[in-house]
Amino acid sequence: EAGVTQSPTHLIKTRGQQVTLRCSPISGHTSVYWYQQALGLGLQFLLWYDEGEERNRGNFPPRFSGRQFPNYSSELNVNALELEDSALYLCASSPGLAVYNEQFFGPGTRLTVL
């Protein structure tokens, strides 16, 4: 069974640009989560999508947004990139609520903003 996949693996952008990161969950998983790990910080919750709807978002500005498609894959969009957006972005999926279900993580996208 294929795991969670993410693309691209690495990305370099400049300040002010926009970026789109992609995630495909494990087959059968309806929930997709996005996390950011900036240098020196722990994983920070960004967004949770389930059944095509945004269910919850973390303490990030509105320029972080995303969506989930009918096939449950997801995109994370970051507009007006800032230097501090440089981070590892991880996507995870789960078959149900995280209260009872482990999350399965993808390999991440390393974003560098110059």
Next chain:
Amino acid sequence: ILNVEQSPQSLHVQEGDSTNFTCSFPSSNFYALHWYRWETAKSPEALFVMTLNGDEKKKGRISATLNTKEGYSYLYIKGSQPEDSATYLCAFISDGNNRLAFGKGNQVVVIP
């Protein structure tokens, strides 16, 4: 903001020795605690999902306990092996919003 603290931040362990570390979280409105192992150049991998006070879970040489009343969980590694070298993350859910709050992790290096 949920404060999840993990200690010690990093530790070196001799191969064959046992070790343990702590995850502390707010004790009010507890829903669940997750433990993940994150090896370098790999993705975080789930170890345990714990929901009940007094829970004890085991996977091979790794085990975890949970005390929701005092707000802590211990992770134990028995007879550490080099392949146990990783960062161990705990994550806490405080309510039904399905949102994991992660600690910064316990970085373990097992010395052969």
